Amino acid sequence: DVQLQASGGGLVQPGGSLRLSCAASGFTSDDYAIGWFRQAPGKEREGVACINLRDDSTYYADSMKGRFTVSSVRDRNTMYLQMSGLKPEDTAVYYCAAEPTMPYYTSHYFYRTLQLGGRGWDYWGKGTLVTVSS
8 A cells, every 4th residue: 555645846946946755655665666757738757766765776867867866764754856957848747656676676677667757657646746937
């Protein structure tokens, strides 16, 4: 019974920063990955970043690397997506999602799941809207 809820969205000016939170419950172990995905109006859902809770390895879509940072608190109840240098094209509904992992998952799996926009992932929270505008 994994449940997730993204929050923290809102209106921010271009170049600004915002931190999104993902409240998670129902995990029985650290053998999950948490991903952040977004969907802009008229566009397909795309990957933003993800973290493998087995070892806290993080992965980012190329366009987000250097601007966005994903992290998790020690108790694994909350995951964060810190966003900076926001652009109007970052306007989207942002979702957090979870997927059980296996030890043999490689970095290729995580990069690919970002490329696929998280298709096939088992657990999704309701999104939070981020609007970047003057």
